[in-house]
Amino acid sequence: MEPGRLTICRKCLTALRLPRRSSLARLTVPLAQPKTGRRSISARTHNERLRVTIATQVPRKQPVQVLESLLVAARSAHTVSLQDLNALHSRILELTNTALKPEEGKVPAEQRVLYVLEQLQALANSLIDGRDPETAGTRTTEKATSATSALLGSVNTRAYPSFISKASLLNLTSEKAEELLRHPNIFITPAILKSYVDLQTLLHQPSSLPDIFDLYARKPIPTESSTGTVTYTTPSPSKINSAIPTPTANLALSSALASHNLPLCLDIITTTFCSPAYRRATLFRRAALPLSGLAILPLGAYTLSQTFATTFQSTMSPSYATGIAFAGIMAYTIHVSTIGYVAITTSNDQMDRVTWAQGVPLWERWIREEERAAVDRLAGKWGFVAREQRGEEEGEEWGVLREFVGVRGMELDRAELMEGME
Structure with missing residues (x-):
């Protein structure tokens, strides 16, 4: 036997060529690789060693003790x-x-x-x-x-x-x-x-x-x-x-x-949202700062007008210049505030299915916006999710919801705002 070569029996060589799909094939791998210099083993000896290996490596189940x-x-x-x-x-x-x-x-x-x-x-x-x-x-x-x-x-x-x-x-x-x-x-x-x-x-x-x-x-x-x-x-x-x-x-x-x-x-x-106490709390929370600013606006405008009349001009009398500056500041502030108020109260990007009915004052829409959002959230939960199916809801509960929305000064699924009805 030449040094560096392995001598394997024919049955072991056949087992090595088989696909390794079972535990038996995996167990034959370490036995089929003898060290260099050892004698070749017979098929009988190889099978006896294989049975001993399987018996020692695969434990037996004990169903009675587990139960x-x-x-x-x-x-x-x-x-x-x-x-x-x-x-x-x-x-x-x-x-x-x-x-x-x-x-x-x-x-x-x-x-x-x-x-x-x-x-x-x-x-x-x-x-x-x-x-x-x-x-x-x-x-x-x-x-x-x-x-x-x-x-x-x-x-x-x-x-x-x-x-x-x-x-x-x-x-x-x-x-x-x-x-x-x-x-x-x-x-x-x-x-x-x-x-x-x-x-x-x-x-x-x-x-x-x-x-x-x-x-x-x-x-x-x-x-x-x-x-x-x-x-x-x-x-x-x-x-x-x-x-x-x-x-x-x-x-x-x-x-x-x-x-x-x-x-x-x-x-x-x-x-919650429809109670008078909630509306008053919303008015106080939202309008406290703007109303405070409007309350101190005349005093601040008059102070600035006096400063402009005495510092930045010399062609008119101070009293006449103060009046013109005061009127200009008040007019500019009131007009800009009015435009901002209309923009805030008429915004409808947040509306999904429930919108305000015609004739509801802008200040009431502003105060009751959280109430409308809650009803809109309820309508979105109760109706169809797909936009192309909206307006096809039926049933007693949907009729009760539509009546509740109408009594509150709102509209559910206004026709001109629905998908494809522009």
């Missing part, structure tokens, strides 16, 4: 889930009771109510996402390693009590949060209202939002007196402070749109 381990894990999962459900139920009741029953004769503080709502939201997240309730602020689940992973993965529902389940805990969280805001001693602030809307949006239960929005504007304000008694004062639902904040109203409308409930969407728009 027993799964059963043990399932039993432990049921136990942990049952303890977690009871702990979550107790924690929800404990949180609401501590907020509804503070020290004798005292009104619950805003921070305490916010803490309770945040904890309820954390518990709801732990139920929905399947996290450990210990991370959500629970106190009695130190031995629990998975809050709802076993709850979501379990198939044996008979291990849970009939009155405690994932759905019942979520419903209990929603009910307790609503009970918290309806309590007469709790004053609903914008932060508390925002936290409540976040919680109900997370739970997909926005049905109580219109009533809570109306309660936000009309609920008596509790005041703690020096003697320890609580007195209540009736607020005005038309005041600026009674307006629902715009981010909160948009979040509530998004939650109602997700539930695909048209009456609920209309109620939310009515109690």
Whole structure:
């Protein structure tokens, strides 16, 4: 045998030429490459070594032991889930009771109510996402390693009590949060209202939002007196402070749109964007700066006119030049402001399906633009998405929406603004 050459038996050479598609072919590769200088092996010896290699590298399955381990894990999962459900139920009741029953004769503080709502939201997240309730602020689940992973993965529902389940805990969280805001001693602030809307949006239960929005504007304000008694004062639902904040109203409308409930969407728009308090708040927010500028405009124009009359001219008397400069400054400012006001109030690039009807004053369009945008958003959600199909919607709900739009001084799918009707 020449040095540097390999001697392979015929059967091994045939196995090497086969396509490597099976585990048997892969296992023959390391045995078919002997080192240089070794003797050639026979076919019988090669087959014996191949069987030994397959027996040592391919482990045997043990179905009985795997099944027993799964059963043990399932039993432990049921136990942990049952303890977690009871702990979550107790924690929800404990949180609401501590907020509804503070020290004798005292009104619950805003921070305490916010803490309770945040904890309820954390518990709801732990139920929905399947996290450990210990991370959500629970106190009695130190031995629990998975809050709802076993709850979501379990198939044996008979291990849970009939009155405690994932759905019942979520419903209990929603009910307790609503009970918290309806309590007469709790004053609903914008932060508390925002936290409540976040919680109900997370739970997909926005049905109580219109009533809570109306309660936000009309609920008596509790005041703690020096003697320890609580007195209540009736607020005005038309005041600026009674307006629902715009981010909160948009979040509530998004939650109602997700539930695909048209009456609920209309109620939310009515109690938020259509309320007199919201219009007053919008007027104050948008017109405060322009009206302040118009109020100080005459004084500023007269000051500038005197400066121009005494410094930049010498052909006219100072009083006559001051009058001409004052008239020019006022005329220029008023005309430019008027053009800007008309441009702002008549802009319609943001309108999609809902536009203003003819005869609606420009100032009212400016103040009610957010209301129109909310109705436009609702119409876009309820109607056809394709532009070529718009105007073909039918049904009772679409008729109710069209009537609601008409009563509000708007038009739905104006013919001259539709696709192909220019």
